[in-house]
Amino acid sequence: MDKRFDKVLEEINKGNKFLIVSHVNPEGDAVGSTIGLALALKELGKDVTPYLEDQVPAVYSFLPGVDLVTNKVESDDWYDAVFAVDCGKMERLGKGFEKIVNRGIIINIDHHTTNDHFGDINIIEPNACAAGELIYDLLNAASIKITRDIAVNLYVAIHTDTGSFKYSASTPEAFRKAGELVALGADPWEISQHVYESYPLKRIKLLIHVLETLELADGGKIASMVITRNLLNRFQAKDDLVEGFVNYARAIEGVEVALLFKETDAGKYKVSFRSKGNINVADVASSFGGGGHVNASGCNIRGSLELVKEQVIGAIEGSIRSKRLAN
């Protein structure tokens, strides 16, 4: 019997009205965990509001229960508990986070190592592959039946946060639970078609332009690409249109770190870092005020493209060199 969730179950049992929130720019885990938990609490007859400040990305619009998601809560509403899922810091919930979250006791369910335990109850498990895995555990601990609709949402959470079972988060437990969710009705092929095979045509056109900017540095160990504001405007590209582009650069033989410089404003660049093996790009991103995971991180830097590239590539070269000396 999983005792970790006892306090959470107590709150669920005694309460009736719940708010569920997750982070801005929601991806599969944020959306799937939020809706999955909402559907489960509804099964128990509770009054549930799943809230996301930003719109659910189009690729997740197929999720059963997606229509329940709102970006509005009444200013005087009070909840028996507010669940924050997949959210390391309260600020990540969005601009009005304090107004949103301070409407009941906060139950913080997350798998980020960097979670700052902002909840009244905190279930933080860095070994979980996704917040969705923890929702799965919670539902099992509560003996709440996982319907097909819940299974689809939780499968999407696990599937996307493990990069379709490629990343190191793909533990035996992640596989076991994904298999259970498939047995409960989640269809991997149907879901994959929605998540990975429903890109607008312009994504391909934009990709061609971005691939053309590919440059290698440090004897082929660093690969970088650029997206200018001009290009983003021309394609009316939102963030999700360029999602995953940086992985093309990492996929090249010999490349240890891949970089994508995205011009978000005049003289301002969002830099995405992806690494193979043990090169820790969270450290490098942190040194520029950003953060993330060992193999995937990001930061924002002001300056000309030339200077920004020089700084970042210099830092990465240093990191690769010190790694080599350490081995």
Place this chain on the structure above:
Amino acid sequence: MDKRFDKVLEEINKGNKFLIVSHVNPEGDAVGSTIGLALALKELGKDVTPYLEDQVPAVYSFLPGVDLVTNKVESDDWYDAVFAVDCGKMERLGKGFEKIVNRGIIINIDHHTTNDHFGDINIIEPNACAAGELIYDLLNAASIKITRDIAVNLYVAIHTDTGSFKYSASTPEAFRKAGELVALGADPWEISQHVYESYPLKRIKLLIHVLETLELADGGKIASMVITRNLLNRFQAKDDLVEGFVNYARAIEGVEVALLFKETDAGKYKVSFRSKGNINVADVASSFGGGGHVNASGCNIRGSLELVKEQVIGAIEGSIRSKRLAN
């Protein structure tokens, strides 16, 4: 207790010298199943020869035991049994298939629906996601310990044949077994880096050219791309360099069938078909003398590019139309 393998186990127990073979143009399942079974039989102290007519693709050269693979067998060698894995027809083993396979009783272990049962013993399970899943079952039935090295090979078989757990072959059983193999030492992230993140730089350059040929037909339901012989020569591209390119076309919103026309010789095209949902491209490919699975198939056609495209796109349009009428 799994009784399906009783006859196979009898042959393994009473024999000492085994040949293991798989198909030409070997992919992850062929390579992983062949080596995985070879390593397991070696654990039992048997004399084992894993044979593949074609070279193991570079992305699989990291597999433990890959050095055991040979493309030569002595002309007068006799084996206690010949295992054919992941091979639907004897001819798929290569040019000298009769000389290779008729060197002992044939044990045919495969998951292709179209397998013609060419073995003396046939273990054909279309529900298995990969031949590697059947090798996993066999080793368990035989109580042969799955070492880390065996686990890596079998994981690669399952991982690649399910498209990294995206295709419909990703059953609960496939997930459960993959999770077991991870627990036994297969590392999903390390393996994914080898399989998907070690492309030569020229793959990206070639990809740009191919993406530029993208055309839509049938109101956006059909997407097609072309690779000319000229381009293949310029990049000295073997088959594995363009592996997966056709998926870019399928990934577009609204596209139901994606096509890649690859000029293999003057006036000769290899056509790859990929579909979403229920459009059966195996049928279409068959009508041109090819074959494959519901969502992935291929054929070879002679003619000018214009005529070949016209014929194939016409056939696909017919198939989409009749599907619509049937629904």
